Amino acid sequence: MDRLPIYLDHNATTPLLPEVVDAMLPFLTEHFGNPSSSHVYGQRAKAAVDNARQQLAALLHCSSDEIVFTGGGTEANNLAIVGVTRALPKRRHIITTVIEHPATANVCRMLSESGYHVDRVGVDPVGQVSVSDVTAQFRSETALLTAMHSNNETGVLQPIAALGKAARERGILFHTDAAQSLGKLPVHVDDLCVDLLSVAGHKLYAPKGVGALYVRKGTPLQPLLRGAGHERGLRPGTENVASIVGLGAAAVAAAHGLDVRQRAMTTLRDRLHHALRNAVTGLQLNGHPEQRLCNTLNVRFPRVSGTALLAAVPEIAASTGSACHDGNETASAVIVAMGVPAEDAVGSVRLTLGRSTTQADVDLAARALAAAWQRLLG
Ligand SMILES: *Cc1c(COP(=O)(O)O)cnc(C)c1O
Numbered sequence: 001m002d003r004l005p006i007y008l009d010h011n012a013t014t015p016l017l018p019e020v021v022d023a024m025l026p027f028l029t030e031h032f033g034n035p036s037s038s039h040v041y042g043q044r045a046k047a048a049v050d051n052a053r054q055q056l057a058a059l060l061h062c063s064s065d066e067i068v069f070t071g072g073g074t075e076a077n078n079l080a081i082v083g084v085t086r087a088l089p090k091r092r093h094i095i096t097t098v099i100e101h102p103a104t105a106n107v108c109r110m111l112s113e114s115g116y117h118v119d120r121v122g123v124d125p126v127g128q129v130s131v132s133d134v135t136a137q138f139r140s141e142t143a144l145l146t147a148m149h150s151n152n153e154t155g156v157l158q159p160i161a162a163l164g165k166a167a168r169e170r171g172i173l174f175h176t177d178a179a180q181s182l183g184k185l186p187v188h189v190d191d192l193c194v195d196l197l198s199v200a201g202h203k204l205y206a207p208k209g210v211g212a213l214y215v216r217k218g219t220p221l222q223p224l225l226r227g228a229g230h231e232r233g234l235r236p237g238t239e240n241v242a243s244i245v246g247l248g249a250a251a252v253a254a255a256h257g258l259d260v261r262q263r264a265m266t267t268l269r270d271r272l273h274h275a276l277r278n279a280v281t282g283l284q285l286n287g288h289p290e291q292r293l294c295n296t297l298n299v300r301f302p303r304v305s306g307t308a309l310l311a312a313v314p315e316i317a318a319s320t321g322s323a324c325h326d327g328n329e330t331a332s333a334v335i336v337a338m339g340v341p342a343e344d345a346v347g348s349v350r351l352t353l354g355r356s357t358t359q360a361d362v363d364l365a366a367r368a369l370a371a372a373w374q375r376l377l378g
Contacts, residue, residue: 005317006361010203010295010354011152011180012319016246017205017355023249024207027242035239036228045241052248059251060197060214061188068213068231069244073179073200074103076213077146079224079235080175080196081107084144085116087220088173091143093117095172097129097158098337099151104177108146121147125339126288127156135166142172149178149187149197153334153350154287155296157185164193173219179203179211183254184293185262195219201243205355206250210243265294265353272351272362273297279370286335286348295353300340301369304376305329306349312372316365318351 007015016024027048033041035049050064057064070076081104085094096108098120112118119137121129129147145167150157160176167174174193179200181187189197196219201210215221215234227236277283282302301309306320307329320332331345351365 005315006357006365008316008318008351008353008357008361008365010357011155011293011350011352013202013208014205014354015356016207017250017253019253020206020246020249024242024246027245031241033241035241036230045239048245049239049241052244052251055248056199056212056251059182059187059255060199061190062214063217065232066189066215066217068215068234069239069247070211070213070235071240072209072211073101073177073198073203074211075224075235076198076200076211077101077103077175077177078107079213079221080198081111081144081146082224083221083234084173084175084196084219085111086222088143091141093119093139093142095119095121095134095137095142095145095147097121097123097134097147099123099127099129099153099156099334100146100148101152101177101179104146104148117141123156123337126291127151127154127286127334127338128288128291129158129163131159131162131166134163135170138166138170138172142170144173144175146175146177149176149181149192150184150293151287151334152180153332154298154338155180155293155352156287157181157291157293160192160194168193180293180296183250183258184265184295186258189214189216196221199247201247201250204247204250204254206247207243210240210247212247261355262294265357268353268357268359268362269295269297271359272353272366273299275363275366276369279366280373284344286338286340297351297353298335298348299351300335300344301347301349301373302344303347304373305346307346308376309347309349309369309372312376313365313368315368316351318349318365320346320349 033045035046175196197214199212202208286298331342
């Protein structure tokens, strides 16, 4: 194929924005200093990291000393969950949900294997957790509630503000994985009542391998790594200056024109959905009809496997669920958790739009998917 396929996999990763690349380049070349050095090379790098910290803090509506840069979203989740349990060793109970990304789910599993009580709260048929199901699990020994802000597979938004208020009333710390939400909808850490919030650079048009954890002032947290005192002792290791600068620039871009972008992307997403619904009899939406990320459409095609369908449509690049466990035909655990039978869930395809997606792209994608579905049915 001469042309690259249309990229409809923005929940797997996003390309760097040109302004992100421009911001980063000097820190890959002439401004190579170590931010801990006191000479001008170091001070220039330190100023850039400080600036990026302020840029990200502005996006989250927090103070810049509440940002800890990490090596990505996975590390931010690990730091939040393991860091709280280490800081509160007497509290041996954690609450999470059945739809978390592996970067949360597998950390909770590890803690459960080492003697923690872990309760995993289910979701309803549109993929949302219920606040009362969560609060029913609160105990005096609960250290932490961790619940994602929006799901990477379905895009479904969770009742984070209500969960945060309930947790705070009970003195339970609250972490949310907002990796998929930033840049797609407004995120205010105070409105959400969160103590900890994870950021993944590459879901936000910044590089892979950089992220951040928001840590509300006063939150008990222990570092995962030991080393020199970088990031207030919470994440030792010489800062990845260029990538952090890129994350700061991406945070500025995320806030700029967010309303307009959100509305335009919702329109395109729904156009794609309508075109597919008209062409594919029995097509089902996985997820809430409205309480969903503006870029995410996860649909089930009847009587085919999503993997086979995507293989028959070289015109588009998409995924059948979470990119992290590609290569096997097992049904998505997130979609099965919503009550969809596994044999139906395997027909799911996740189409995720991005900044560069056009109306022509979604029209072509809908036509190609519908035609391939017809061909597969024979
Ligand atoms: C991508 C993703 C992560 C992991 O972030 P990395 O930077 O890839 O480690 C965590 N949570 C969610 C919801 C994600 O989509």
